[in-house]
Amino acid sequence: MIGLDTNVLVRFLVQDDAEQSALAAEFLRENCTTDNPGWINRIVLCELAWVLERAYGCSREEIRNTLVALCRSGELAVEDPSCVWRAIEAYGSGKADFADALMVETNLRSECEETVTFDREAARLRGARLLG
Numbered sequence: 001m002i003g004l005d006t007n008v009l010v011r012f013l014v015q016d017d018a019e020q021s022a023l024a025a026e027f028l029r030e031n032c033t034t035d036n037p038g039w040i041n042r043i044v045l046c047e048l049a050w051v052l053e054r055a056y057g058c059s060r061e062e063i064r065n066t067l068v069a070l071c072r073s074g075e076l077a078v079e080d081p082s083c084v085w086r087a088i089e090a091y092g093s094g095k096a097d098f099a100d101a102l103m104v105e106t107n108l109r110s111e112c113e114e115t116v117t118f119d120r121e122a123a124r125l126r127g128a129r130l131l132g
Contacts, residue, residue: 002036096125
């Protein structure tokens with residue numbers, strides 16, 4: 001298995017740099033298979049959601065759909081898929097950032113009673129509580 005950095009996925013998805021986008025597409029096509037999927041860890045998913053929103057102005061729905069497509073791809077494998085799926089659902093139905101949704105889900109999976117936060121949107125997530 002080969003780990004994928006956020007910038008490779010961004011180039012592949014947004015096709016904004018002809019040379020790097022072509023390299024990313026070629027690499028993924030030739031090296032990521034159902035027998036040997038490309039590895040996407042949770043940090044990469046968080047960075048990807050942030051970059052798509054902030055740098056490319058993608059909507060929550062577009063970001064959610066992108067995350068779903070990555071998770072459904074047989075040529076890619078995501079770290080802790082059940083936790084990621086729950087985070088995608090929470091992100092899609094609320095206002096918290098994807099990173100916050102994944103953090104809270106990861107903490108719940110790690111048997112934390114709750115996650116305390118100063119972020120009002122994150123505090124609305126199941127398993128989170130506003131501090132203060």
